[in-house]
Amino acid sequence: MPENHSAVAVGGTLPDPWPAPTAPGRVVGSVRVPGSKSLTNRHLVLAALTDGPTVLRGALRSRDADLMRAALETLGARFAELTDGALRVHGLPVGAPLPHEVHIDCGLAGTVMRFVPFVAALRPGVVHIDGDPEARARPMGATVSALRQLGVQVAELGEPGRLPLTLVVPHRDASATGPAEVAIDASASSQFLSGALLSGWRLPGGLTLRHTGARVPSPEHVAMTVRLLAEHGITTTQPDGQTWRLCCTAAARPVESGSTTARPPGSDGAEQPGERVIEPDLSNAGVFLAAAAVTGGRVSVPNWPSATTQIGARWPAILEAFGARVEHTVTDATGVLTVHGPVDAAGRPRLRGAGELADTAELAPTVAALALLAEGPTSLTGIGHLRGHETDRLAALAAEAARFGVSVREGADRLDFPGTRVSGAPRPATAQTYRDHRMATFAAILGLAVPGTHVVDVGTTAKTMPDFPARWTRLVDPTPPTTKEPRR
Numbered sequence: 001m002p003e004n005h006s007a008v009a010v011g012g013t014l015p016d017p018w019p020a021p022t023a024p025g026r027v028v029g030s031v032r033v034p035g036s037k038s039l040t041n042r043h044l045v046l047a048a049l050t051d052g053p054t055v056l057r058g059a060l061r062s063r064d065a066d067l068m069r070a071a072l073e074t075l076g077a078r079f080a081e082l083t084d085g086a087l088r089v090h091g092l093p094v095g096a097p098l099p100h101e102v103h104i105d106c107g108l109a110g111t112v113m114r115f116v117p118f119v120a121a122l123r124p125g126v127v128h129i130d131g132d133p134e135a136r137a138r139p140m141g142a143t144v145s146a147l148r149q150l151g152v153q154v155a156e157l158g159e160p161g162r163l164p165l166t167l168v169v170p171h172r173d174a175s176a177t178g179p180a181e182v183a184i185d186a187s188a189s190s191q192f193l194s195g196a197l198l199s200g201w202r203l204p205g206g207l208t209l210r211h212t213g214a215r216v217p218s219p220e221h222v223a224m225t226v227r228l229l230a231e232h233g234i235t236t237t238q239p240d241g242q243t244w245r246l247c248c249t250a251a252a253r254p255v256e257s258g259s260t261t262a263r264p265p266g267s268d269g270a271e272q273p274g275e276r277v278i279e280p281d282l283s284n285a286g287v288f289l290a291a292a293a294v295t296g297g298r299v300s301v302p303n304w305p306s307a308t309t310q311i312g313a314r315w316p317a318i319l320e321a322f323g324a325r326v327e328h329t330v331t332d333a334t335g336v337l338t339v340h341g342p343v344d345a346a347g348r349p350r351l352r353g354a355g356e357l358a359d360t361a362e363l364a365p366t367v368a369a370l371a372l373l374a375e376g377p378t379s380l381t382g383i384g385h386l387r388g389h390e391t392d393r394l395a396a397l398a399a400e401a402a403r404f405g406v407s408v409r410e411g412a413d414r415l416d417f418p419g420t421r422v423s424g425a426p427r428p429a430t431a432q433t434y435r436d437h438r439m440a441t442f443a444a445i446l447g448l449a450v451p452g453t454h455v456v457d458v459g460t461t462a463k464t465m466p467d468f469p470a471r472w473t474r475l476v477d478p479t480p481p482t483t484k485e486p487r488r
């Protein structure tokens with residue numbers, strides 16, 4: 001079900017292709033980043049499966065988050081926007097038959113494609129699941145297999161192991177005592193494991209989930225799932241690195257405990273909803289931090305958590321590998337992360353190659369932009385499963401680098417960037433984005449240093465950051481044209 005992705009800026013539609021702003025000098029600023037997509041969509045699922053109301057603060061509004069909300073609403077959850085900007089979620093009736101057949105639109109959201117089918121498996125009925133044309137290329141085989149092991153009939157209406165799917169969910173024996181046993185190969189995406197775990201605690205006997213493949217991709221995201229379950233009072237045990245066990249005993253209770261849970265002052269707790277605060281999206285924060293790195297500038301992100309399960313926790317180490325200096329000023333549980341971009345003796349930006357960076361997962365496109373502007377070589381390894389992301393990101397990054405005049409070596413699960421000492425500086429190009437938000441932000445970062453860069457369909461950034469073009473323009477060149485002065 002494709003939809004119009006065109007980017008709408010304050011005051012109108014953005015041009016397509018979009019002229020990416022070039023930094024007039026050092027980029028200096030502070031950027032408040034919206035809530036994490038991965039945390040928001042997990043919290044939405046967990047709140048939808050909790051019997052009492054939950055209040056979410058800082059939840060992302062974006063295409064992926066809105067698709068998740070719509071899907072959960074279709075399955076019976078209810079949402080109310082509160083006047084203070086928070087979102088109240090009322091859980092869906094687990095186990096009750098759906099009143100009629102329903103359709104779920106996943107868009108291009110991996111979290112919706114891989115999390116929602118397991119939610120659907122908790123209500124007897126017929127559920128049709130589809131998404132954008134690009135979503136039909138993304139792997140779904142492990143979800144299909146897991147659902148069948150749970151007794152759901154799954155019709156694969158297109159290619160095997162791909163969307164669209166129709167699920168026929170049976171009535172479940174609520175007196176089941178043992179855990180459901182599911183064994184899947186999740187090598188193509190950690191989301192298969194997260195999806196099963198996020199709903200598995202509502203199965204009558206809980207769930208034992210086993211990964212049969214070699215390695216778990218994006219392991220941080222599975223750790224995030226386990227952590228959030230724990231915050232909801234659901235214990236996951238891991239007898240070995242490939243197996244997760246969830247019991248159902250904590251099921252169906254409103255949120256009462258957990259590190260992000262707070263009760264309103266004076267509350268006796270009886271009818272009060274649990275409250276969750278969602279961290280900013282650190283993967284998207286990396287795009288803004290990259291602007292400092294690329295221009296020898298200084299960019300801060302407030303509310304940077306001191307401890308997090310987000311893969312964006314790796315930004316300080318990654319940016320330091322490129323020669324940036326990173327400070328984290330801590331106040332309470334959060335703080336401000338500030339990146340100072342590296343400069344040479346004359347004050348000109350000067351990124352060094354980062355060497356080998358393993359398992360950068362969803363950070364890879366942003367890191368790739370840095371690697372194209374760095375002097376020395378950088379290799380991104382262990383990223384084979386990114387071929388199943390919004391697009392085949394290894395092929396897309398190599399193709400777009402070539403458009404900018406840089407030859408990047410594409411291996412089965414790695415990319416090798418030569419560094420500008422070998423390739424020369426990237427030259428202007430009109431970057432294709434393949435409906436992939438991170439390919440758009442990749443090109444925007446290059447545009448900082450490569451005047452004349454254009455980005456096709458920059459509106460695709462609405463997947464996780466609807467106002468990206470306006471935010472980016474404000475950060476890169478905040479001075480109105482008439483008052484412009486060189487910043488260095």
Ligand SMILES: O=C(O)C1=C[C@@H](OP(=O)(O)O)[C@@H](O)[C@H](O)C1
Pocket residue numbers: 037038039110111188189190191194217218221361362385
């Ligand atoms: O569970 C999640 O929220 C995600 C898991 C990861 O997926 P993969 O394991 O497919 O990389 C990540 O890349 C994606 O952006 C979000």
Ligand SMILES: C=C(OP(=O)(O)O)C(=O)O
Pocket residue numbers: 108109110111362389390438
């Ligand atoms: C891979 C990504 O998204 P999705 O949640 O759609 O898998 C991503 O955001 O980089």
